[in-house]
Amino acid sequence: MPTPEPATSPLLVNVTPPYPVHVGQGDSFLANAIAGLALPPLSQVVVVADTQVAEHGHADRVAAAWRARGLPCNTLLVPAGEDSKSVPMWAGLHERLLRLGADRSTLVCAVGGGVVGDLAGFVAATFMRGVPFVTVPTTLLAMVDAAVGGKTGIDLEAGKNLVGAFWQPLAVVADAGMLATLPQPHFREGTVELYKHALLANLPWRSEMHTRDGAVAWPAAWVGERQLTVLRDAIHVKASIVARDPLEAGERAHLNLGHTLAHALETITQHRMRHGTAVAYGLVYAAMVGAGNRPGTHAWLPDVVALARWAADAPLPHASFEALWTAMQRDKKRRGGRLSFVLLNEPGAPDTDTGIPERVFRGAWDALLAEFGGDA
Amino acid sequence: MPTPEPATSPLLVNVTPPYPVHVGQGDSFLANAIAGLALPPLSQVVVVADTQVAEHGHADRVAAAWRARGLPCNTLLVPAGEDSKSVPMWAGLHERLLRLGADRSTLVCAVGGGVVGDLAGFVAATFMRGVPFVTVPTTLLAMVDAAVGGKTGIDLEAGKNLVGAFWQPLAVVADAGMLATLPQPHFREGTVELYKHALLANLPWRSEMHTRDGAVAWPAAWVGERQLTVLRDAIHVKASIVARDPLEAGERAHLNLGHTLAHALETITQHRMRHGTAVAYGLVYAAMVGAGNRPGTHAWLPDVVALARWAADAPLPHASFEALWTAMQRDKKRRGGRLSFVLLNEPGAPDTDTGIPERVFRGAWDALLAEFGGDA
Numbered sequence: 001m002p003t004p005e006p007a008t009s010p011l012l013v014n015v016t017p018p019y020p021v022h023v024g025q026g027d028s029f030l031a032n033a034i035a036g037l038a039l040p041p042l043s044q045v046v047v048v049a050d051t052q053v054a055e056h057g058h059a060d061r062v063a064a065a066w067r068a069r070g071l072p073c074n075t076l077l078v079p080a081g082e083d084s085k086s087v088p089m090w091a092g093l094h095e096r097l098l099r100l101g102a103d104r105s106t107l108v109c110a111v112g113g114g115v116v117g118d119l120a121g122f123v124a125a126t127f128m129r130g131v132p133f134v135t136v137p138t139t140l141l142a143m144v145d146a147a148v149g150g151k152t153g154i155d156l157e158a159g160k161n162l163v164g165a166f167w168q169p170l171a172v173v174a175d176a177g178m179l180a181t182l183p184q185p186h187f188r189e190g191t192v193e194l195y196k197h198a199l200l201a202n203l204p205w206r207s208e209m210h211t212r213d214g215a216v217a218w219p220a221a222w223v224g225e226r227q228l229t230v231l232r233d234a235i236h237v238k239a240s241i242v243a244r245d246p247l248e249a250g251e252r253a254h255l256n257l258g259h260t261l262a263h264a265l266e267t268i269t270q271h272r273m274r275h276g277t278a279v280a281y282g283l284v285y286a287a288m289v290g291a292g293n294r295p296g297t298h299a300w301l302p303d304v305v306a307l308a309r310w311a312a313d314a315p316l317p318h319a320s321f322e323a324l325w326t327a328m329q330r331d332k333k334r335r336g337g338r339l340s341f342v343l344l345n346e347p348g349a350p351d352t353d354t355g356i357p358e359r360v361f362r363g364a365w366d367a368l369l370a371e372f373g374g375d376a
Numbered sequence: 377m378p379t380p381e382p383a384t385s386p387l388l389v390n391v392t393p394p395y396p397v398h399v400g401q402g403d404s405f406l407a408n409a410i411a412g413l414a415l416p417p418l419s420q421v422v423v424v425a426d427t428q429v430a431e432h433g434h435a436d437r438v439a440a441a442w443r444a445r446g447l448p449c450n451t452l453l454v455p456a457g458e459d460s461k462s463v464p465m466w467a468g469l470h471e472r473l474l475r476l477g478a479d480r481s482t483l484v485c486a487v488g489g490g491v492v493g494d495l496a497g498f499v500a501a502t503f504m505r506g507v508p509f510v511t512v513p514t515t516l517l518a519m520v521d522a523a524v525g526g527k528t529g530i531d532l533e534a535g536k537n538l539v540g541a542f543w544q545p546l547a548v549v550a551d552a553g554m555l556a557t558l559p560q561p562h563f564r565e566g567t568v569e570l571y572k573h574a575l576l577a578n579l580p581w582r583s584e585m586h587t588r589d590g591a592v593a594w595p596a597a598w599v600g601e602r603q604l605t606v607l608r609d610a611i612h613v614k615a616s617i618v619a620r621d622p623l624e625a626g627e628r629a630h631l632n633l634g635h636t637l638a639h640a641l642e643t644i645t646q647h648r649m650r651h652g653t654a655v656a657y658g659l660v661y662a663a664m665v666g667a668g669n670r671p672g673t674h675a676w677l678p679d680v681v682a683l684a685r686w687a688a689d690a691p692l693p694h695a696s697f698e699a700l701w702t703a704m705q706r707d708k709k710r711r712g713g714r715l716s717f718v719l720l721n722e723p724g725a726p727d728t729d730t731g732i733p734e735r736v737f738r739g740a741w742d743a744l745l746a747e748f749g750g751d752a
Contacts, residue, residue: 091463091532091539098534126502129529129540130623153505156467158474163467164505165541247506 011236013148014243015168021148021239023232025176030136033173034065040132043105044072046097048120052080053112053138056181062111062136071107074100078119082271085119085154087163093123107132107170113139113186114146114275118161121152125167133169139182140190141276143174144197144234149242149252159267159330166247174235176228188311189276191218194230195307196257196283197237199300202348205230210303216310254350257342258282261368264327268319280308281316281368288364290343293356297345305371316372321365325358387612389524390619391544397524397615399608401552406512409549410441416508419481420448422473424496428456429488429514432557438487438512447483450476454495458647461495461530463539469499483508483546489515489562490522490651494537497528501543509545515558516566517652519550520573520610525618525628535643535706542623550611552604564687565652567594570606571683572633572659573613575676578724581606586679592686630726633718634658637744640703644695656684657692657744664740666719669732673721681747692748697738704737 010020022033045066049059059075066073076096078084097106108131110120117135124133137147153164179187191209195216198206208219222230238255245252262282265273287301328339338354345351386396398409421442425435435451442449452472454460473482484507486496493511500509513523529540555563567585571592574582584595598606614631621628638658641649663677704715714730721727 087463087467094532094539095534098532098538126539126541128538129527129542151505156470156474158471162474162504163470163502165502166505 010171011232011239013168013172013239015150015246019169019171021172021174021235023143023174023176023228023235025228029177030061030173030175031065031068033175034062035069037134037171037173039107039134039170041105042071042107042132043103044074044100045107045109046100046102047073047075047109047111048078048093048116048123049075049111050078050080050084050113050116053116056138056178058136058138058178058181059111062109066109076100078116080115082115082155082160085115085160087154087156090119090122090126090154093119094127097123097127102127102131104128104131107134109133110135111138113137113142117142117146118151118153118164121150121167121169122154122164125152125165130167133167134171134173135169136173136175138178139186140179141186141193142190143176143179143231144190145193145238145255147172147174148235148238149255150246160263160271168246174231176231185274185276185313187218188313189274192276192280192283192307192311194234195304196255196279197234199283199304199344199347200241200254200257200350201237202346203233203237205233206303206347210306214302214306216303216306253340253352254342257344257350258286260328260339260341261285261324264324264330265317267327267330268317268323269314273314273317277312277314280304280311281372284308284371285364285368286342286344288367289341289356289360290345292360292363292367293343293353294345300344300347308372312372316368318369321362324365325361328361386547387608387615389544389548389615391526391622395545395547397548397550397611399519399550399552399604399611401604405553406437406549406551407441407444409551410438410510411445413510413547413549415483415510415546417481418447418483418508419479420450420476421483421485422476422478423449423451423485423487424454424469424492424499425451425487426454426456426460426489426492429492432514432554434512434514434554434557435487438485442485452476454492456491458491458531458536461491461536463530463532466495466498466502466530469495470503473499473503478503478507480504480507483510485509486511487514489513489518493518493522494527494529494540497526497543497545498530498540501528501541506543509543510547510549511545512549512551514554515562516555517562517569518566519552519555519607520566521569521614521631523548523550524611524614525631526622536639536647544622550607552607561650561652561689563594564689565650568652568656568659568683568687570610571680572631572655573610575659575680575720575723576617576630576633576726577613578722579609579613581609582679582723586682590678590682592679592682629716629728630718633720633726634662636704636715636717637661637700640700640706641693643703643706644693644699645690649690649693653688653690656680656687657748660684660747661740661744662718662720664743665717665732665736666721668736668739668743669719669729670721676720676723684748688748692744694745697741700741701734701737 010022063073108124110117135147137143150166150168153161156162258279262278265278283304287298291298386398439449484500486493513519526542526544529537532538638654641654659680663674667674
């Protein structure tokens with residue numbers, strides 16, 4: 001029986017070994033993509049999903065695709081939400097895998113958003129010192145960002161993703177059809193990271209997201225094949241940077257444009273703020289810091305102000321600069337005691353700077369509060 | 377100021393990137409070896425040691441060597457013993473690192489035996505998705521085996537090392553002078569793994585360990601430079617295999633000669649049996665399984681019987697074959713539901729076999745019980 005081919009050729013993430021990112025949609029896309037993956041000999045597949053994703057039937061559809069490939073497949077569910085990225089949940093998944101008879105030939109398949117991908121990926125990285133991993137992102141955020149690049153991890157009281165590993169999947173299968181069940185705030189959140197990738201690589205279609213009155217919207221024309229092209233372009237930006245710097249020794253930090261403030265806002269709001277909202281404010285902050293650092297640059301500032309007005313679903317907290325500064329100092333990207341901040345003097349030209357004076361960060365925070373009011 | 381050179385040139389473990397194993401002794405060896413290591417820019421060093429190693433002053437001496445290199449150095453202690461290889465101890469070390477202000481430029485330095493090396497190595501593998509790691513083994517077992525090769529991990533209720541990662545150190549510094557404080561049972565335990573490496577590579581000095589009356593002993597001539605040579609030879613066996621197969625995809629399994637039974641004995645005795653004792657019985661068992669599988673081979677069986685008589689410090693438990701078989705099936709090396717067993721038809725020629733009939737395993741267990749009596 002010939003192996004069915006996925007409808008389109010996949011993107012390739014050029015790490016060692018390289019792996020494909022299949023992006024598609026339609027009734028047979030998922031099954032065909034999974035049937036066609038090149039994988040080592042496997043004893044079974046364990047799907048890890050959250051209860052919400054399971055309710056939409058995505059976990060069952062993926063499990064069915066694995067079984068159609070001739071592999072036994074069980075499903076382990078975790079509660080939906082960031083709280084599942086915990087040490088006990090992660091350790092418990094190892095025990096649950098053992099009870100299913102999992103061994104080193106067991107493939108872990110994440111089906112979900114960033115939380116499930118990070119958690120299941122970290123389980124795959126550490127179960128018996130590492131087993132094969134495939135990820136099926138179900139949110140726009142996970143498709144354009146989390147699913148590609150091998151970052152896995154869980155949270156501690158002290159902060160998010162403080163424990164983890166780089167563990168590349170053997171394949172990513174992104175079914176854009178799953179976005180139909182995605183609530184609007186989740187969709188906008190993913191759009192923020194997609195926009196960030198368009199900024200980093202200065203992709204031409206970014207301008208299509210700006211309406212004539214200066215607002216941001218998901219263009220009505222971005223459906224069907226056009227939507228897949230936009231998704232592939234955004235994923236390609238991430239895949240290229242990851243391939244050049246898989247372990248975040250340098251250039252990969254550029255992907256954290258907007259994320260220094262975002263992580264600090266998440267800390268300050270005790271993670272009640274959605275990641276996409278925090279990154280939207282963070283992109284504005286990055287532009288303001290950059291403009292403060294090098295006056296006359298950052299003409300893209302109004303663009304991200306418009307993006308944040310469209311995408312943010314929570315007000316900017318009216319925190320003191322001191323509280324913000326403390327939270328920013330905890331950032332993982334800190335090396336050798338210096339805060340490394342990602343700047344984008346113009347779209348397509350990201351850079352990192354460890355020498356920005358504190359007064360610039362303070363001035364930008366004042367400007368951000370002035371722009372978005374704060375919830376005082 | 378010129379960088380001081382270690383007295384001898386190190387062994388090299390040829391993984392990517394390669395790393396040195398410094399083996400030496402004498403007053404200035406440790407400080408010189410640490411001073412001469414090629415390392416990335418670091419913000420601080422955190423030594424992880426157990427209370428027993430700290431009592432002997434080894435942790436302080438290593439910390440002093442790091443400070444002499446100009447790096448701030450703190451020490452985190454854990455209780456001595458296998459119980460420290462737990463999820464809570466591992467998670468807690470992440471929190472303790474954060475309280476010390478550790479970031480991605482912090483180097484974790486293990487000072488201890490296999491337990492501390494596995495635990496601290498796994499912390500280094502997962503703290504902020506991985507930080508630089510150096511290990512200073514303080515036992516013979518850790519020097520010739522655990523310190524080289526990047527296996528790190530912790531235990532679950534269900535078994536040892538079920539959670540972990542491959543995380544290569546940037547360097548190994550083995551100070552044979554530390555063996556002076558090692559209790560005799562620990563020394564014999566390390567000798568078992570050293571003997572196993574000599575068997576795997578058919579090293580000529582193995583015969584020196586057999587006395588004329590057929591017993592095994594640590595040769596009186598193996599002191600000073602001669603001891604260092606033997607250590608380096610044994611480490612070289614492991615380093616060569618690791619370099620050819622860093623992630624245990626194939627050949628590296630040969631290092632598990634004797635370990636399928638050893639892990640089962642550890643499970644059956646609830647880890648009250650010393651690893652070296654379990655491996656000594658395991659080497660005899662491997663020879664008996666091999667001889668049962670291919671009669672006329674395994675002339676080295678009497679040698680390892682003598683080794684076990686000398687090294688084992690606990691009786692062989694009189695377990696039923698069924699209990700043993702169940703425990704052996706849990707082995708991590710199992711792939712695709714088959715038990716993969718390491719055979720050594722003659723010294724220097726290890727091989728793995730997934731097709732050995734159950735009756736051969738049963739017959740060998742009866743033979744082992746007959747040889748070592750059991751504690752019934």
